[in-house]
Amino acid sequence: MAAYASILPPALRPGDTVAVVSLSSGGAAALPHRYATGKRQLAETFGLRVIEAPHATRDSDWLRDNPRARAADLHWALENPEVHGIVSAIGGFHALRMLPYLDLDLIAAHPKVFTGYSDTTINHLAFGKAGVGSFYGMAVLSTAAENGGIAEFSAESFRATVMSGEPVGDLAPAAEWTEELLDWSDPELQSRRRRWVPNYGWLWLQGSEPVQGPIMGGCLEVLAQAMGTEIWPALTDFEGAVLHLEISNERPPQLQVQVWLRQFAALGVLERISALLFSRPEAMSLRETLALYDAIRDELVVAGRPDLPFVANLDYGHSSPMGVLPLGRQLLVDPRQRRLSILEPAVR
The missing domain is CATH 3.50.30.60 (LD-carboxypeptidase A C-terminal domain-like)
Structure with a gap:
């Protein structure tokens, strides 16, 4: 297996498809209007086509009880040739339960942009162990669904990291x-x-x-x-x-x-x-x-x-x-x- 997080995924480009995954809680089901806003603002701000993994809009109780299905959604998005990137819906409390079902070899074989934060840390650790670099930040229900539009700082950071093959360069505090x-x-x-x-x-x-x-x-x-x-x-x-x-x-x-x-x-x-x-x-x-x-x-x-x-x-x-x-x-x-x-x- 490659060295820790050493494999770079391909950059996202306008027109690419990204899949939403719910790897912990069912916020997309509980907050359908906010989820719809997050998908729309992702598409409008970055020119991306946004789709869901098969179980992304299931409720929290179902997702809690079906960690194998949550892992299968991640695997589906990785293996799907039409999907170029993966965005977590939100965090939660249940990502660790996926661990027995995550296939690190599959993650290594299909490096793709993967973003999320909070409980999604579990999945970032899995990507790193598989040798694939991932991206801490940008979830659909929080950053992407920001009230009144995605914040300029968040949008610029997303573009500089996942949509450009140039060195990211100097960071700066948000204004x-x-x-x-x-x-x-x-x-x-x-x-x-x-x-x-x-x-x-x-x-x-x-x-x-x-x-x-x-x-x-x-x-x-x-x-x-x-x-x-x-x-x-x-x-x-x-x-x-x-x-x-x-x-x-x-x-x-x-x-x-x-x-x-x-x-x-x-x-x-x-x-x-x-x-x-x-x-x-x-x-x-x-x-x-x-x-x-x-x-x-x-x-x-x-x-x-x-x-x-x-x-x-x-x-x-x-x-x-x-x-x-x-x-x-x-x-x-x-x-x-x-x-x-x-x-x-x-x-x-």
Whole structure:
């Protein structure tokens, strides 16, 4: 099998077909108007044709009880010659149950653009283990169905990572962000743009020397579920990696985040990575957010990594807007110039 996440999938082009998969919860069935908006905005913004996998619009109870069918949908999309890319509908709580049914050899044989976040971290780990690079971000019911249209930051990030064969290049904080909560179940609110405010940007919290390495990581709660399973990366895969972490809108307690970081330390992960990135938590006050970052710094110091470049408040994961991170691609982290740059193409 190829090295971890080393295979680049073909770029998406306008006119290509992408398939929606529901690999965890049944949000597409529960929120049909929002799902329809997400499909429409994906098509209009990027010129893509959007279809569903066979079970993508089944309800959450059915999907929960049928992990084999969820895995079969992913396999169907990979093997279907008309499908050029795969977009997760949304996250959830049940992706780990698919693990016995995922075919890593099939993933390796049919590399395609695959995007999603949150519980979809399980599937990103499977792609990485199969040797295929995947893309953290862009789900149909969240980013694609953003009220009033896909955010410019999200659209530009998607184009730069999955629709261009050029090196992705320098990243930048989103110009604005929002935490206004609009009821997804109310169709009347779907066209109303949320209230956005200026973004106060990234926080460079420690580290002084430039480093680079392949991007790894995902949602911390889900990574913790996957530890010790067959899709968990080999320890050598973390050597020199840039680890990106984020937490879900379930808002795990600060102590729980520290415990998970201690697990990373005990596994030998923290001593091997070259940098740590952490995306802005959703629905936390500034005081809570800064306290969390301070706690993470304490864990790094105790783990013997006071030198580790640590950049926080990024726009990837459970935040709005949400960008797309190409997992497995080389990222430069330069504390001197306060620069993040993806040094290579993410697709071919």
